Amino acid sequence: MIPAKFDYARASSVEEAVRLLSSEEDSKALAGGHSLLPLMRLRIAAPTLLVDIGRIKGLSGVRDKGDAVGIGALTRHADVASDATVGREAPLLAKVASQIGDPQVRHRGTFGGSIAHGDPASDLPAACLALGASFVAVGPEGERVIPADDFFQGFLTTSLEANEVLTEILVPKAAGARWSFQKFNRRAQDWAIVGCAVVQNGLTRIGLVNMEAAPVRAKGAEEALADGASAGEAAGHASDGLEPPSDLNASSEFRRHLASVLVRRGLEEAGKS
Amino acid sequence: MTTTEAPPEERVFGQRLLRKEDPELLTGEARFVADVDVHGALYIALVRSTLAHARIVSIDVGPALEVPGVTAVFTGADLEQEWAGPLPCAWPVTEDMKAPTHLPLAVGKVCYTGDAVAVVVAESEYQARDGAEAVVVEYEPLPPVVDLGDAVSDRVVIHEDLGTNKSYTWELSPDAEAVDRAFAEATHRVHGHYIQQRLIPAAMEPRGVVVIPQPFGGEYTVISATQIPHILKVMLALTSGISETSIRVIAPAVGGGFGSKLDVYAEELLSLVLARRLKRPIRWIETRSEGTQATIQGRGQIQDIELAADADGRITAIRVKLLADMGAYLQLVTPGVPLLGAFLYAGVYDVPAYSFSCTSVFTNLTPTDAYRGAGRPEATYAIERAIDQLALEVGVDPAEIRRRNYIKPDQFPYNSVAGLVYDSGNYVGSLEKALDLSGYGELRKEQERRREQNDPVQLGIGLSTYMEMCGLAPSRVLASLRYVAGGWEAATVRLLPTGKVQVVTGTSPHGQGHETSWSQIAADRLGVSPDDVEVLHGDTAVSPYGLDSYGSRSLAVGGVAVAIATDRVIEKARQIAAHQLEAAEEDLEFTAGTFRVKGSPEKSMPLGAVAFEAFTAHNLPDGMEPNLEASSHFDPPNFTFPFGTHVCVVEIDTETGGVRLRGYTAVDDCGNQVNPLIVEGQVHGGVVQGVAQALFEEASYDSQGNLLTSTLVDYLVPAASEFPSLTTGTTVTPSPTNLLGVKGVGEAGTIGAAPAVINAVCDALSPYGIHDIDMPATPERVWTAIQEAAR
Structure with a gap:
């Protein structure tokens, strides 16, 4: 891999990371490196300073926080997939994490990295939208909590400031919720061509993968359900108001169709759970 | 030489020994080439064209020379005097074949995206890449030729000095009248039009080369990730003017090739002449993305095959017309690839009349060349797809149409209509074993049930019986095909x-x-x-x-x-x-x-x-x-002719178009087996590569000739998770033409697999009236076909 030239600094605390990130305009936080490094290798991204937050203590692991499950931003996907608390209180997340990439990716990539990258093709943002999760960010001004619904702004763009560090993901406990995760791809290791995460806990929330420039909810389908539509009817509204991307794997039109199939299947499966 | 040996249990020959490698x-x-650490080496990086077809107006190397560590930059014009000859093509298939001059660095114009225009020499690999990025090339864009039909039209001629985009037309038509007569008298006629998409070889190890000069002795050690150290040595001597006695070529551990390292590449020549010029060791290691456009690609053909058959479905004639994509230039054996298929379009069938014609054209795309099977997978695909169409036309099971047409075991050695002598074979035996191993009868019943229940997941069963010519000898036959080397x-x-x-x-x-x-x-x-x-x-x-x-x-x-x-x-x-x-x-x-x-x-x-x-x-x-x-x-007296039957079972999710490989049975016959474990490994790898063409891989270009699949995220090489456990079986029909009774097996799996998969996909979609689908059969293609059929 031949990225452009960059400086590297390792932060030993969140405060130091924030300070380092603030010290240079084109700085970027590095955790597992599974989203950022491929972009640098292709010279699509060329940050001048990489701030390695990978060894900051206390950012890894799952904590029971009463109403919510707190997942440290540096927690690896494989650890999310096998964590007992996650399995009990947010089983959808365990399922989603178990299907990310391949075993190497799951053992290096981090939950927080995936969220902060904000890739519409990633599964965790969609799951967080469906679960109504929120994200804890620390910046020069201190800590703030950003709801998932306000976090994803556009293609690889989030409401995280360049000098903020995502430290924790808060997932409301939903042990009794009905849920489903549907992922359609050509190779198991790939990003989903289209995916959907369905959570039914009184209301139904549906997060979509790869259906817009940013991770989004299937608002059309959610509203239809709230108005009493059947799963099949609601699924027909899965891509209402969305502009799905078109690429080698699927045209925009095919993505709309896939979203309707997957949302219907997701609702049916959740209904049985 | 008719002695053959069956391997008894106690012999070392025939044992499943673990590989000592x-x-x-x-x-x-x-130690692969990238592991070779040479003191004092300089690194090179190539500046590659970002346009498919353009005139080079100017190259400003100044900014690159400012990059720390960069010691020199050369353009094509700077090095023009270094070459004693162009990059070699060793297979001028016809006397009047048109071949463009192909220099390691383009001079005057570029002919594909990735065509190298300058080389940057630096003290480290990173500095070399930074330097390459700093070179400023001004191009005057020319209209690109990316479509084979467009190429034939000569609307735009890529190599002006040749006057045409057509490289050659090659024909094999022993008795054209007999073919015409058979078609006129036929009860059944089928026509298949198939596209062999371009494939990127994607060997696990990319290419790379290190050249170490002995400044006083004037000798050069060339360490290259190559399949062909001997041929490379000769070609390096001919193109650089360095005496063959002063060049030693070493192929260290090499991580796969599949034909992509059966070539003489610009980077090998550049490294050699730069080592001569700069008197320092030179090192180059390809990046994966670079390899998607600077290493040859495979396939790239449009096939038209017609079968004539009698009332029972017995084939009476085959007519084949091929349009082959050479890419921008001719690499080592580029023109010969269609010829390797030309003899095999009658496949395993007893066909009395045959004609073949191939026109090969230049395009503004990466050069093509031999890729696992080279011509034979293409030919096998065409005949094995067409015979399924014939089965539909006649109204019999695909297994039955094959039984009716196979060359019978007692017909060997068999004189084929294309002029080959097949050494040995038992095609029907191979079919029956594969049907048995796959549980063919039960599968058909399950298929029937799913169809009756209107199951959204439909089952498809596909067969292919392949035969191939390998060994590529004797030398005299290669001479008659105008191949420049022996066998x-x-x-x-x-x-x-x-x-x-x-x-x-x-x-x-x-x-x-x-x-x-x-x-x-x-x-x-x-x-x-x-x-x-x-x-x-x-x-x-x-x-x-x-x-x-x-x-x-x-x-x-x-x-x-x-x-x-x-x-x-x-x-x-x-x-x-x-x-x-x-x-x-x-x-x-x-x-x-x-x-x-x-x-x-x-x-x-x-x-x-x-x-x-x-x-x-x-x-x-x-x-x-x-x-x-x-x-x-x-020097063998004949090719060897391995064969086999593959049965592929797919499940198609008709709602998403997703094709899932549910089962795959491969019965292969490569004569006596020296090591059955290695044979199985070859079959597994080969099948996976064939399935990859059928379902996953395609080098996609946009209308401007830009490669859209330049990383392994976009170019879908399948992994183990996409495959069920393969069922393998063998039959053993020794070759009578060599002492060991052996045949080749390195390409067999690939040759048999693609048609078996697409036959299975079409079989599943048959109730919708869908009888053909282009490779790769992507979910969107399958879903679209279903939608269109419903209209």
């Missing part, structure tokens, strides 16, 4: 003073396991342990003669050469043993590595002792030279 590969000890292979076998054995081979393994297999061949005949046999290869200083590894030739030619040389060593050893034991040669028997006097078993001499006597030369027969060493340069 594997420990060092699995522990990372094997022989060399081996030397020597016994060392301690009784250990050295086998020197001209084949150049890059993953196939020759060290294990050649050890088994020699050990089996010498009566020693395979562990006592060392196999030397991949270094022109160690094995001066050889024609390297490609086209499933290594065992059928090179392995047989090892057997012949081994037998010659044994014959000399027999003379020494007879002398020492004071017995007549004919009274000696040689079993389990020991010479014994018949009737006096106490009078014996183990081979090791004979080897030591040969080494000391204290007591040899009068006039005999010391040492036990013999060579063979084996």
Whole structure:
């Protein structure tokens, strides 16, 4: 891999990371490196300073926080997939994490990295939208909590400031919720061509993968359900108001169709759970 | 030469030995070219065209020279005087074939995205890449030719000096009138129009080269990730003007090739001439993205095949028209690839009339060349898809239409209508075994149930019976096809003073396991342990003669050469043993590595002792030279013709268009098997590569000739998770044309697989009236076909 030239600094605390990130305009936080490094290798991204937050203590692991499950931003996907608390209180997340990439990716990539990258093709943002999760960010001004619904702004763009560090993901406990995760791809290791995460806990929330420039909810389908539509009817509204991307794997039109199939299947499966 | 040997259990030949190559590969000890660390080396990076077709207006190397560590930058014009000849094409298939001049760095214009225009030399790899990015090239864009039909029209001529985009037209039409007559009289006619998409070889190890000059001796050691060290040496000499005696080529551990390393590349030539010019070692390692456009691609053909058949569905004639994409230039064997298929469009069937015609054209895309199977997967796809269409037309099961048309076991050796003599085969036996192993009858019942229940997941079952020509010899036949090299292979076998054995081979393994297999061949005949046999290869200083590894030739030619040389060593050893034991040669028997006097078993001499006597030369027969060493340069009398039947089972989710491979049965026959474990490995890898073409892989370009699949995120090489466990079976029909009764197996799986998969997909979609689908059968293609059929 031949990225452009960059400086590297390792932060030993969140405060130091924030300070380092603030010290240079084109700085970027590095955790597992599974989203950022491929972009640098292709010279699509060329940050001048990489701030390695990978060894900051206390950012890894799952904590029971009463109403919510707190997942440290540096927690690896494989650890999310096998964590007992996650399995009990947010089983959808365990399922989603178990299907990310391949075993190497799951053992290096981090939950927080995936969220902060904000890739519409990633599964965790969609799951967080469906679960109504929120994200804890620390910046020069201190800590703030950003709801998932306000976090994803556009293609690889989030409401995280360049000098903020995502430290924790808060997932409301939903042990009794009905849920489903549907992922359609050509190779198991790939990003989903289209995916959907369905959570039914009184209301139904549906997060979509790869259906817009940013991770989004299937608002059309959610509203239809709230108005009493059947799963099949609601699924027909899965891509209402969305502009799905078109690429080698699927045209925009095919993505709309896939979203309707997957949302219907997701609702049916959740209904049985 | 009709002796063939069936391997009994106790022989080393035929044992499933673990590969002796594997420990060092699995522990990372094997040294690939990128592991070669040369003190004082300079690194090069190439500046590549970002346009498919353009005139080079100017190249400003100034900014690159400002980059720290960059020591020199050369453009095509700067190096024009370095070349004694252009990049070589060794297969001018017709007398009037048109071949553009192909220099390692383009001069004047670029002809594909990735065409190199300048080379940056720097103290480190990173600095070289930074330097390459700093070079400013101004282009005047020209209209790109990316479509084969557009290429034929000569609307835009890529190589102006040739006056046309057509490189050649090659025909094989033994009796055109007979073909016309058969079509006129036929009850059934089917026509298939198939597109062989371009494929990116994607060997696990990218290419790379290191050239180490001896500044005083004027000699060059070229270490390259190549399949062809011997051919490369000759070609480097011819293109650089450096004497062949001053070039040594080493192929170190090489991580796969599939034909992509059966070539002479710009980077190899540039590294050599820059080492000469700068008197420093030069190093270049390809990046994966670079490899997607700067390494040859495979396939790239449009096929039209017509079958004429009688009322029972017996094929009476086949007519084939091919349009082949050469890419921007002709690489080493680019023009010959369609010819390797030309003889096989009648496949395994007894066909009385045949005509074939191929027109090959230039496009503004990466050059194509041999890729696993080279012409034969394309031909097999066409006939095996077309015969399924014929089964539909006649109204019989795909298995039945094949039974009616197969060449029968008692027809071998079989004179094919295309002019080949098939050595041996039992196609119907292969079919019946594959049907049995796959549970064909049960699968058809399940298919029926799913159809009746209107199951959203439909089942498809696809067959293919393939046959291929491999070995690529004898040399005289290659001459008649205007291939510039021969088809022989060399081996030397020597016994060392301690009784250990050295086998020197001209084949150049890059993953196939020759060290294990050649050890088994020699050990089996010498009566020693395979562990006592060392196999030397991949270094022109160690094995001066050889024609390297490609086209499933290594065992059928090179392995047989090892057997012949081994037998010659044994014959000399027999003379020494007879002398020492004071017995007549004919009274000696040689079993389990020991010479014994018949009737006096106490009078014996183990081979090791004979080897030591040969080494000391204290007591040899009068006039005999010391040492036990013999060579063979084996030129086979014919190709070998492996065959097999594959059964593919797919499930199609008709709501998403997703195709899931549910089961795959491969019954392959490569004659006698030296090591069935290695055979299985070849079949597994081959099948996966064929399935990859059918379902996953395609080098996609936009209308401007930009490659859209330049990373492994976009170019979908499938992984283990996309495959069920393969069911493999074998039949053994020895080849009567070589001492070992062996045939090649390196490409067989790939040749058989793609049509089996697409036949399965079409079988599943048959109730919708869908009988063809382009490769790769992506979910969107399948779903769209279903939608259109419903309209």
